[in-house]
Amino acid sequence: MTTHIPMPLIRIANAGKVHPFGDERTVHQAFPAGIPSAESDPFLICGSGIEHAEGGATRDGEVEKGFQIWLNVPASKKLDDPAYGTEPASSIPTVELADGVQARLLAGPFLDGRTGAFKAVQPVQMVDFELEPGSKLTYSIPSGFDTCMLYVYEGSGHVGGKPAGPNHVALFDATSDASRGFELSAGSSKVAAMLFAGKKLNEPIAWHGPIVMNTRREIQDAFDEIRGGRFPPKRVPWDYKDLSAFPKDKLPKV
Known part of the structure; x- marks a missing residue:
């Protein structure tokens, strides 16, 4: 499991496949990817915080190439609600x-x-x-x-x-x-x-592991939330770490 606050992520796959994302919001499908045969590339807005895992591994003989692109956002947008989506290659x-x-x-x-x-x-x-x-x-x-x-x-x-x-x-x-x-x-x-x-942006950066904010105080507040069991603040109403708890329409597809 990986915790992130608040930077948006874009994954661009040049070859191989984008592996499944599992997080406290939902679990997402794995999409084959490549140039020019990509179906979808995912983006993830971490916002006020996510905890997620990426499943799968590269098969023997398979080459996986791509980018994970992390973008900084203004302080006023750092605690927006998390969001997830994909963009088809055709777009x-x-x-x-x-x-x-x-x-x-x-x-x-x-x-x-x-x-x-x-x-x-x-x-x-x-x-x-x-x-x-x-x-x-x-x-x-x-x-x-x-x-x-x-x-x-x-x-x-x-x-x-x-x-x-x-x-x-x-x-x-x-x-x-x-x-x-x-x-x-x-x-x-x-x-x-x-x-x-x-x-x-011309704003200060405070960075500790996967958490990037503007001040050390904000970093400390984030770790206090994690230690106190209050993280992530936005989540789905089921235990995303327990596959048996998933609604049928939210089961991961690989």
Whole structure:
């Protein structure tokens, strides 16, 4: 079991499957996932707090690749009610930006007026880029954002003329038109990179394990709730840890 307060989670699976979620709200189905055959990618808004488990394991010979993306939210939204949902792959727009360059719009606004499938409290942009060998992308971060990072997770190429390989991160200031654009190019192999852009909250962060708040006092209050049996504050009216207690329509499907 894992306890989380309050950061939203988005899981993007590139290969393999997204395993079942079990939490104090309900238990959710496992969905096969991948590119381009994904059925659904889940999102989880932890809000005032959840306690959950993720079941399943990767089978022998099966490859599982993906991202767990955690987003910070303003202090005024940190204790909102938890929520869960999924987005089918068909709702995630895919755009051909240039010859050999494909982009999946995961969240936020895009150049042509379209928006990504996942909605966030705080304005963000998340784009999954795929470049075929020898292709090039010139991209500009939306003007409403002031910070950005590009994470190369497959292949080798160049970002702004500098070599970039797997696990390379490029940080951009993005506070002015002069600094918010970049060029990503692929060499002899395909390159895949994830873009994360947003607007800084400019709020303090207090972090202890899976709990992220704004002050140490709020962290202590959360642990007091856990120790006192008052956590999580929102839950389903049955014992989600006992399979026999589940309503028939809430039984996990795997």
